[in-house]
Amino acid sequence: MNYYNEISKGYDELHGEEQLKKARIIRDKIEFKRSDKLLDVGCGNGAYLDIFDCDVTGIDPSEEFIEQYKGTHQIMIGKAEALDFVDDYFDIVISITAIHNFDDIKKGLEEIKRVGKTKFVFSVLKRSQKFEEIEKLINELFSVKEKVEEDKDIIFFCENQ
Secondary structure, three states, X not given: OHHXXXXXXXXXXXXXXXXXXXXXXXXXXXXXXXXOEEEEEOOOOOOOHHHOOOEEEEEEOOHHXXXXXXXXXXXEEOOHHHOOOOOOXXXXXXXXXXXXXXXOHHXXXXXXXXXXXXXXXXXXXXXXXXXXXXXXXXXXXXXXXXXXXXXXXXXEEEEEO
């Protein structure tokens, strides 16, 4: 996490366009209702959140990222492994290129499953040393409906089992 605190000011220059591209793929492949509640786990500075036309909440462990957010949605400091929401609260839960940074990947994915109802989307960095572990856990915990290969990531579109 210190890495993300340190690069937070230049994050958009480094990764902003690629994160926005993945967010657009997700937005375009899922049917959103304005009344849907969406949670983005590992939202970073939330720069792309305003492309989602629904009730969006973002969570990230980096205080520096949270302080940079300039959008209209709610974002807060928190960790994937301890999501402070009731069961089945969110219609859609996404995580864009963040899972490999979770302290406990299995616990983080279990928490995502607990707070989500039906739709889940995970963008996973192909070159992550943890890719195989992450893919295995996604397949164990969720029903993968589609995989989209993107430049640096594989995007898993999933439902609850």
